[in-house]
Amino acid sequence: MKIGIVTDSTSDLPAHLIEKHQIQVVPSILILEGKEYADGIGISREDFYTRLPSLQTKVTTAAPSIGNFLTPYQTLFSQGCDHIISIHAASQLTTILNSARQAAKEFGDKVTIIDSGSLSMGLGFQVLSAVENLESGLQSAIEAVESTKQKLKVIAALDTMEYLKRSGRVPAVVANLGGMLSIKPMVEIKNGEVKPVGVARTTKQNDERLLNLLLEVGEMERLAILHTNAETRAKKLLGEVMKKITIPQDVLFVNVTAVIGTHLGPNAIGFAAVKK
DSSP states (O other): OOEEEEEEGGGOOOHHHHHHHTOEEEOOEEEETTEEEETTSSSOHHHHHHHGGGOSSOOEEEOOOHHHHHHHHHHHHHTTOSEEEEEESOTTTOSHHHHHHHHHGGGTTSEEEEEOSOOTHHHHHHHHHHHTTGGGOHHHHHHHHHHHHHTEEEEEEOSOSHHHHHHOOSOHHHHTGGGOTTSEEEEEEETTEEEEEEEESSHHHHHHHHHHHHHHHOSEEEEEEEESSOHHHHHHHHHHHHHHSOOOTTOEEEEOOHHHHHHHOSSOEEEEEEEO
């Protein structure tokens, strides 16, 4: 059985892995100063985060349309695929999965839709686990995704509350942490929900707490260091971790896509880790 893999741009998969594994990636929509961009096209992540603090109008995002999913599904079937596994961002946080599910109805039972319950490389690692188990068959690939999901830890240390509060995509318990924009929150994405892990008054405190949480994961199968144009801090986090524990050789270093970063703001760092 030939199986195709589809995901969306919130998976944050690096281009070389998308190409290597022939993954179809459906871009989400970024609406910036009245102009629509397909996520990752027309504006770089670096430019986006540089501009974000000075924008006069709120940046918004939108899910891809049903038609945006029909095209890659049709392409894969025309290339000889017998089945498609389509893995997407947490359904509690976006309607992306709903668009995929509606498109999949056009192909009967030939498309399996999976809710990752996560974002960024939390989703990306689930996609990679599916790809790496395709030769063992459909059921093995699906089980590999579920196994990865159960061992996943995704945490972000934000530089400000401002963008999280603007987003309207998080529970009040998170948005109202401390009641002040000046605090620096730490959040975890777990089972499709954004949950508070704690707050800090300074960037240094936040970075130290994030390091400790990453060390608590222990031995890892996969690791991605995530940031929103905070490369120096992110590299420091990676360096500190490497001093203390053995980490996977193929660590990914990802500047998070703008569609997610819109809600995090610039200068955030975090990690996605899969426990061994």
